Amino acid sequence: MMHLTRHPIDVGDLLAAVQSAERGGTCVFLGTVRNDADVTGIDYSAYEAMTVDEIERILAEAHERWPESRVMLQHRLGLIPAGEASIAIAAAAPHRDAAFAACRYVIEEVKKRLPIWKKELSANGRGSWVEK
């Protein structure tokens, strides 16, 4: 499965990539574009080659920490309307504690490490970079 997509994310594909009969707990995190103020959507751009490398490193770290888990993530790029998902992470493990922990680990590292940027688009047609 590709880690980056320019199309709506299909959570079913992510689940199919991680679930198995040995993994009794599955946790899904979805990050959705909020309609803050008059935001109609967010245009996501990335340093794509580095993003893919970094995602693979993060997933490998999760696998080292929770060896029986399987985690997959997909980040969407391009213009995403408010209400649609920009990122989905699915983590499956034999038991729920590891599934939740692995999923949490991956989203927190994503926030710190992926070279991805957001430009919020407003109803008035203006765009502003999100730099916090």
Place this chain on the structure above:
Amino acid sequence: MAKVSVRFFARYAELAGCDWSAVNVSTPATVGDVIARVREVFPGTQAMPPRPLAALNRRQVKHDALVNEGDEVALLPPLSGG
């Protein structure tokens, strides 16, 4: 001298007026030296913070990392993925 590729992203690409270029630096040179050269060649990038995040060959590095001929330095605005 070493020729180093430089990539600009998001707001920094707007400041530079392009998303890719190359600069020559006298060796030995660091990422910090490349950024100093970039500020001369692309005056708009002087609006970047004093120590912008940088990556060397797709890995985040500090400004004292050494660069070689053919390396790729990327200047990264504050990250906001997710």
